[in-house]
Amino acid sequence: MEDMNILEFEQAIAELNLEIGKLRTAAQRERRSDGEVQANALEKRRDELTTQFFARLEPWDEVLLARHKDRPYSLDYIPFLTEDFIELHGDRLFGDDGALVGGMAAMSGDPVILIGQQKGRDLKERQKRNFGYVRPEGYRKALRLMQLGEKFRRPIVTLVDTPGADPNVGSEERGISEAIAHNLREMAALRTPTIAVIIGEGGSGGALGIAVADRVLMLEHSIYSVIAPEGCASILWRDPSRGPDAAKAMRITAKDAKRLGLADEIVTEPLGGAHHDPEGTAAAIREALQRHLNELSALSPSALLAQRFAKLRGFGQFLSAPFA
Amino acid sequence: MPDWFRRRPREDQDGANDKSAPAPASVVEAVPEGTFTKCAKCGAILFTKDFERDLKVCAKCGHHHRLTADERIAWTVDEGSFVEFGNDIAALDPLGFPEYSRKLELGRSDPNGRNDGLVTGTAQIGGNLCVFGVVDFFYARLAGTMGSVFGEKFMRAADKAITENLPFVLFCASGGARMQEGLLGLMQMAKTGASVAQLAEARIPYICVLTDPTIGGALASYASLGDVIYAEPGANVALAGTRVAQQAQTQKPPANYQTSEFQWEHGFIDKVVPRKEIAITLSRTLTFFAGGIASQTETKASPVLVTPPDSPTAAKRNGAEGGH
Ligand SMILES: [Zn+2]
Numbered sequence: 124m125e126d127m128n129i130l131e132f133e134q135a136i137a138e139l140n141l142e143i144g145k146l147r148t149a150a151q152r153e154r155r156s157d158g159e160v161q162a163n164a165l166e167k168r169r170d171e172l173t174t175q176f177f178a179r180l181e182p183w184d185e186v187l188l189a190r191h192k193d194r195p196y197s198l199d200y201i202p203f204l205t206e207d208f209i210e211l212h213g214d215r216l217f218g219d220d221g222a223l224v225g226g227m228a229a230m231s232g233d234p235v236i237l238i239g240q241q242k243g244r245d246l247k248e249r250q251k252r253n254f255g256y257v258r259p260e261g262y263r264k265a266l267r268l269m270q271l272g273e274k275f276r277r278p279i280v281t282l283v284d285t286p287g288a289d290p291n292v293g294s295e296e297r298g299i300s301e302a303i304a305h306n307l308r309e310m311a312a313l314r315t316p317t318i319a320v321i322i323g324e325g326g327s328g329g330a331l332g333i334a335v336a337d338r339v340l341m342l343e344h345s346i347y348s349v350i351a352p353e354g355c356a357s358i359l360w361r362d363p364s365r366g367p368d369a370a371k372a373m374r375i376t377a378k379d380a381k382r383l384g385l386a387d388e389i390v391t392e393p394l395g396g397a398h399h400d401p402e403g404t405a406a407a408i409r410e411a412l413q414r415h416l417n418e419l420s421a422l423s424p425s426a427l428l429a430q431r432f433a434k435l436r437g438f439g440q441f442l443s444a445p446f447a
Numbered sequence: 448m449p450d451w452f453r454r455r456p457r458e459d460q461d462g463a464n465d466k467s468a469p470a471p472a473s474v475v476e477a478v479p480e481g482t483f484t485k486c487a488k489c490g491a492i493l494f495t496k497d498f499e500r501d502l503k504v505c506a507k508c509g510h511h512h513r514l515t516a517d518e519r520i521a522w523t524v525d526e527g528s529f530v531e532f533g534n535d536i537a538a539l540d541p542l543g544f545p546e547y548s549r550k551l552e553l554g555r556s557d558p559n560g561r562n563d564g565l566v567t568g569t570a571q572i573g574g575n576l577c578v579f580g581v582v583d584f585f586y587a588r589l590a591g592t593m594g595s596v597f598g599e600k601f602m603r604a605a606d607k608a609i610t611e612n613l614p615f616v617l618f619c620a621s622g623g624a625r626m627q628e629g630l631l632g633l634m635q636m637a638k639t640g641a642s643v644a645q646l647a648e649a650r651i652p653y654i655c656v657l658t659d660p661t662i663g664g665a666l667a668s669y670a671s672l673g674d675v676i677y678a679e680p681g682a683n684v685a686l687a688g689t690r691v692a693q694q695a696q697t698q699k700p701p702a703n704y705q706t707s708e709f710q711w712e713h714g715f716i717d718k719v720v721p722r723k724e725i726a727i728t729l730s731r732t733l734t735f736f737a738g739g740i741a742s743q744t745e746t747k748a749s750p751v752l753v754t755p756p757d758s759p760t761a762a763k764r765n766g767a768e769g770g771h
Pocket of ligand 1: 510
């Protein structure tokens with residue numbers, strides 16, 4: 124199983140599970156205990172293999188996990204993260220973007236603004252959600268909701284999961300770049316606590332457009348990247364199929380982001396990834412969110428902003444004179 | 448009488464620029480030692496002497512060729528007024544990214560001792576003192592991308608504008624965030640965005656001039672945030688690179704797609720300004736803002752930092768805490 128990627132590994136495990144199931148059924152039907160013993164042994168072996176495999180994930184596996192078709196999306200988590208979510212629609216300027224959802228909610232009784240990028244699961248919903256590519260209306264809706272939060276001093280939580288900002292004609296016409304840039308400036312100065320959680324794909328500026336925050340958390344198998352690995356590979360080597368090499372070179376995993384000081388905390392996922400236990404993953408996110416919100420809520424708006432600006436101004440690594 | 452009117456690039460000055468700066472890609476196939484220059488767009492053969500006199504704008508088709516930082520400075524600001532700062536930091540290769548150290552090596556052999564494509568300093572335009580930044584697209588073959596040094600220099604230039612109460616004029620030319628620095632590159636969008644928030648808070652005029660190309664993360668951050676945004680004719684101004692855009696299109700793009708004119712048509716650029724008019728346009732713009740700055744000064748409590756009382760910097764200085 125050494126050379127498999129995560130999807131191939133999952134396939135192998137699925138076949139193993141089928142085998143285990145067959146053994147169990149046969150054992151029950153024929154009332155034989157050795158079949159049961161065999162099944163148990165196989166299950167043990169399966170769990171060992173999974174643990175081993177997940178201990179040695181390649182960056183490309185993290186990409187595949189972050190984009191996994193069964194991975195929970197924002198709307199899968201929201202019911203477990205909050206109570207009384209009321210989705211609010213529209214940017215009050217042009218339209219409503221399905222790739223970005225947001226609204227009012229309560230977290231253990233405390234009101235919060237919740238915003239999330241949203242992909243779709245079946246073809247119809249994927250189209251409705253524009254495959255998670257956020258349009259200008261999405262960023263402007265997000266900003267409107269953030270400003271609502273600021274006005275009434277409600278903390279803001281964003282869930283980040285997008286391959287990127289929408290690059291189509293309509294989005295260029297309606298100022299996709301301006302929409303993101305505007306958000307970057309405004310989020311820096313929001314006078315209310317903000318937390319961004321990267322839950323899946325943190326796709327470049329499209330992700331950052333809702334992810335400038337006091338705290339940035341990353342799910343264990345999420346990625347955060349300056350450009351899609353395939354895009355990087357086609358620029359560097361004129362070969363998009365070298366995405367796995369680019370994924371390695373760009374350091375896009377949660378661990379990398381933490382090491383670079385750009386993620387504040389990694390939220391652990393259940394073995395096998397978030398899709399094996401969405402509710403459990405949500406509980407872990409919620410625990411982390413509440414802990415950080417408690418810390419941030421204790422700060423005055425001025426102290427909060429001072430901390431946030433210090434953080435944002437500190438982004439980067441360079442040498443200062445005198446040089447050795 | 449402002450002296451921008453008299454100021455024209457001198458031959459000897461241009462010669463010096465040619466020696467010190469990497470040759471723009473457009474100057475190729477010139478017959479005997481640079482007597483002629485071929486227009487990169489229409490292919491017209493032009494006398495290099497005339498071409499330089501025309502500020503590298505093709506006399507036949509009006510194509511604005513890309514400029515080095517030194518050419519831009521020579522042809523925009525009052526002669527001899529540019530005083531450079533910001534070269535006291537140096538780039539690192541924080542990810543050990545393939546080929547990046549070679550590019551940085553190229554940068555270290557820069558004849559002007561510059562540390563990045565972003566060149567920062569103070570200058571006068573038509574007698575108006577300002578903080579002046581210009582991105583050299585050619586520097587170290589890094590396409591004006593934003594890495595850690597870029598972000599830090601941008602921020603320090605903005606800080607200088609704030610502390611010295613000067614407007615900030617920036618000529619943009621960039622391929623976006625620097626993928627060789629991974630997430631650190633992406634975060635320069637957040638950093639410059641935060642920096643512009645501080646400029647805004649201090650009511651320092653920030654004027655952008657978009658030149659070819661201003662794309663990706665550059666347009667989706669600092670380049671879209673000017674109080675006034677000018678652009679050179681025909682510049683590539685877009686979120687997505689042309690190649691990416693072509694792959695993604697579901698709708699046929701217009702002929703001027705992703706150009707200055709397209710962005711202007713859709714309301715994201717204030718004015719498309721031909722190169723020979725940019726100095727006078729900037730001079731007039733700075734004159735407009737100059738009065739405003741002077742009258743603000745009178746009401747300022749502290750002459751040291753131009754920040755409202757509960758801005759992050761002020762909070763740090765005074766230990767002031769705003770209430771909830
Ligand atoms: Zn021409």
